[in-house]
Amino acid sequence: MKATIKTAFLTFALMCSMGMSASGTDNNTVKKRIQYGPSLMSATCSSDDAAPVLKAKSVKANVGVIANEGYIINAVIAVSVGTEKARFYEGQKSGSSYVIQAEKGVYDIMAYIASENSDEEIFLFKENVDLSSTKSIMLTQREATISTEISQKTPGGGDIILPSAGNRGNCSVADYMLMIRHSQYGTLLQSESVSFKNSCKRISVNLVPSRMSFTRMDEYSWEFGPIFVVNPIDFGKAVNGPDKDGWENVATSFAKTPMSDSWNKTQDMPYF
Known part of the structure; x- marks a missing residue:
């Protein structure tokens, strides 16, 4: 989505001013945040449903990754299948x-693995595991042979390409967010990476899960304007x-607020 910006694109500009600028950060740095399970406050289950008190007779799954x-x-996580309340x-x-x-x-x-620079995210699944007694399970990255690349194309x-890959002073930023939803639980995991250079381009799995769907959202503070992309993953x-093809072009301006007005008086306009 290409846009003509007449005033500051404040969100990313504030990220720069609050210590996340490329000029003050190693070019290869990827800031990563992961949330999963009850911390996401799923719309389909309450925190009580998601984190039940274990009964005296519980079982263990020993998962090797x-x-x-x-x-x-x-992360290594498990979510119940076929229960009235998600666990x-x-x-x-x-x-x-x-x-x-x-x-x-x-x-x-599910086991969640990522490359150190977050360019690739890998998910290993074992479905319909019957935990009626203690079990041992092995998940191996080499089995993640199903892979897709995320297209990062301009209109x-x-x-x-983030200009900060070659010029660290212009504060170009990308925010990559991947969300996984379990059909019987709700939003299971959210992985977010903020990068000044790396592209977070590949997602790989060992199998296509029957109850989980993936949505990838990319937001760019790009040299020609902000871009926001939502990708359901197939x-x-x-x-x-x-x-x-398929892009929408939007030209817009942003009304001044007391915050933006005072901020702009003390800052140069962003490069973008």
Whole structure:
């Protein structure tokens, strides 16, 4: 979405002024934030539903996760299947594996792995796991052979390249957010990366989950104006997202507020 901005694009400008500017940050830095389970306050289950008190007779799932060098295991979680009230459990690291202590039942188990620079996000699933007794499960990154690339194209068909990759002084920023929704639980995980250079382009899975859907949202403070893209992810496609077609062009201006007026008096107009 290409826009003509007559006053400051305040959101990103404030990010720059509050210490997130490219000029004061290593060019390769990726700021990452992950939320999952009850912390997201899902619309389909309350926090009480999502974090039940374990009964005396609970079971354990010992989940081993093997990640390649240069990749980080961010979370191992389980969500119940076919229960009246959704149940969510987080795996706790114990040695080389993760232990999920849960009520007896059937669960979808997911491990979330990302490259150190967040250019690739990987999700490993084991569906319909019957936890009627303690079980051991192994998930391996090499099994994540289903992959899609996120298209990052301008309305003209060129690549969206953050200018800060070559010039650290203009405060160009990208905010990449991936949300995963479980059909019986609600919003299960939200992963957000803020970058001055890296493109967060690839999502890989070991299988296409039957109860989970992925939505990727990209927001750019780009040299030619702000761009916002929403991509429902289809793992049947090699590339997800816009090409040069299908864009909407919007020209707009923003009304002054007391905050923006006082801020603009002390700051140069943003590069974009």
